[in-house]
Amino acid sequence: MKQFDMIIKNGTVVLPDKVKKINIAIKNGVIAAINDELSFEAERIIDASGQYVFPGMIDVHVHFSDPGREYWEGFRTGSQMMAAGGCTTFFDMPLNGIPSTIDKEALYAKSDKGNQESYTDFALWGGLVPGNENHLAELAEEGVIGFKAFLSTTGNKEFENVDDITLLNGMKIIAGLNKVLALHSESGPITDWLTAEKVKAGHVSADDYLATRPIAAEAEAVQRALYYAEVTGCPLHFVHISSAEAIEKIEEAKSKGMNVTVETCPHYLLFNQNTLREKGAVAKCAPPLRMPEEQEKLIQLLINKKFDMISSDHSPCTSDLKDPAAYNLFQAWGGISGGQFSFLSMMELALKHNIPFEHIAEWTALNPAERFGLSSKGKIAEGYDADMVLVSVDESFTVTEDNFFAKNKISVYIGHTFPCKVMSTINRGQVVYEEGVIRSEQASGKWITPKK
Template sequence: MEHLDVIIINGKAVLPAGVVETDIGIKDGKIAVIKKGIQNEADFIWDAEGQYIFPGMIDVHVHFSEPGREHWEGFHTGSMMMAAGGCTTYFDMPLNGIPSTVNQAALYEKARLGNGKSFVDFSLWGGLVPGNEKDLEALAESGVIGFKAFLSTTGNKEFEAVDDISLLNGMKMIAKLNKVLALHSESAAITNWLKEEKEKEGKCSADDYLETRPIIAEVEAVERAIYYAEITGCPLHFVHISSAKAIEKIEQAKQKGMNITVETCPHYLLFNHEHLRELGTIAKCAPPLREQEEQRKLISLLIDNKFDMISSDHSPCPYDLKDPNVYNLFQAWGGISGGQFSLLSMIELALQYNIPFETVAKWTASAPAERFGLSDRKGKIAEGVDADLAIITLEESHFVTEENYYAKHKQSLYIGHTFPCKVVGTFVRGNVVFKDGRLAAQTPVGGWLKPEGCTVVK
């Protein structure tokens, strides 16, 4: 009888077809056997009595700002935070590092840092910016998970928004490379013009900020990108979509057979514009938190499976850029820090709206793996794939405090929120990296993942 490294017994495994009470045996970082009553000997037994075993989350949208801005968030603290939230793979966005990940040299340097510091596995986005079309092929061949571009002003001089011609040229090349282009879709013309109008009038409140980034700005950018994708054949992934009207445009394109996926983020589902009014800078993001009526529409769209996946868009910064005492809200950094809480957020919504746990697993694990070429080893609980697992209890709640939030900077919209569930363990390729409220791994065990057809670099 084969000796196993780990056996998880008595758990409720969230399998693609539903929740099943079973045991899970792990060998050499892979799930070796799934069945009730595993009798093999093992080095370590985890008794998951009363606990749910989810596939580890794959968060396709985080901002760890290393190199260059590690004081914002780096691989070390960022990956600890992901592990604490049951996330076993994240995709780091290309824009906030110095240099940004817009060429092969920058990609390899970022991968080197991640390989030495990350407690969970990761993939890396490449950037599409004006003037780097010639770098896209080398980035694709070197293993980027996809490309990211902005249709609105980034606020980051190292990573500029694309103009229409750069976008079309980039889309043509990305389609040829068989990659996906992720888009921050807000109209730069609309949002910049409205912001200038407010500034002329000396208006800078929460309501003013919301009015400068209206739903129509998201819809216009989404629609324009879809037209360009029709011309170029470029696969698209729309990030952090915040409005029902934008989803309507995306649904129409999908029904035409276009190669498009879409995500939203937990903060658009759990929070709304009232939180920006109440909390100020901590709740500022782009697109902004919407009014409560729009929040309800997004939840309905989620329940109707109009979103393909969920991501955190974890976008941290130092305290001074989120100073709650700042008078002018436009001057504060626009991002939500909260990568630790995506899986917990979706379980909270599942419990509230009677959403099956296997649907949560699809949004947080299997759909990202399938979309981005990792489904040969990630994204589900099945024999032969990586033993990436999040162990969840519904018998304890999780009250978010600065002490149990692992991000480098503790200011977060989620501080003070109580989740009706708790992460009690996280496995990355069979390694226990988080257990009972604290980091369990002594050294980083994560590595750079490349899509199917590429070699994993360690």
């Protein structure tokens, strides 16, 4: 029997504190050695010459709609899509599936489906909705990664937004459970009122949609949540933040020592309101894509490391829900399908703005792992899970329906060319994706729960 299961040689490895050409040995799904003097006695040797080796991405925010709406996206197609984009662990949100993950029975149904069909590792969020506060403790005990709530109308009857009393009660309980509450932070009263005004007047263009979800709605919701967290002591994670004003409020909270983290999504960094004007419903999301000047502010905030992590908010649907012939823009599904392209997006931004690759590894792997207690993941180091993505900056990648692995081939990224390409993705020592195809013969991902 050979000493190692796999050796990755000649790759330029993105380590936590440096980028270095070095060899990596894998045994039993774990990184066994990192040095220049390996014996190369392995069952398989991957020559990564000319490629960068990053830790596999941990995407803390995806919607796979499974079980119940797997025809939108299920664990099988969703996890294959994530693997094709260099992601080795994803966190599935509690809504869009039927039932929503708001009690332990629903959690078991989802985890069972994931264990059967996911090609990469995954974690599961629990939900905070009106009336389920007494289920939060059982969800935490059974292994949810944290909890998710909406401050604005969800458009999903199975998962309602929280009122202020539910939010305060939930925050108090979640703080006592030592968990994190993730928040979709847009003011429901502001967005609902503005939407009603526009629809009543028959104003339903791309610019009208943007006007119904202003930066003020995001900033108000963020500030209110921070006040509530200050009162209850609840750790917060703000999802898909889209404005500099909201970041200012979060930075102020951090300066006071509050337990707060924040993510943004690649689509807010690569695209803007002009994209919605040009492409229509396929570019609709909430919060919306912002004006170009706000996009530039977000990119600068990223460069200045004001975001803790990057996530996709992969939010797929069937084509009829994005069909402009059947729906006006206000009626179309408000989500962007793009989980496969988050890591490539960050690489594009790094190459364009000279962002150190170590920062990309922090945003896409290390910080998510540390925030949510995944003690064996997040970096390339001995003893850690052998989760890696090999990427070339010498080849480009143009997104087409054929190379987009999602169930429904609908995305604002279709036609976009990245100045880099994912060559292979390795999950716990197993090559899941390589040379444009899924290499695993069967699903081998597992449900990851945080260390207690």
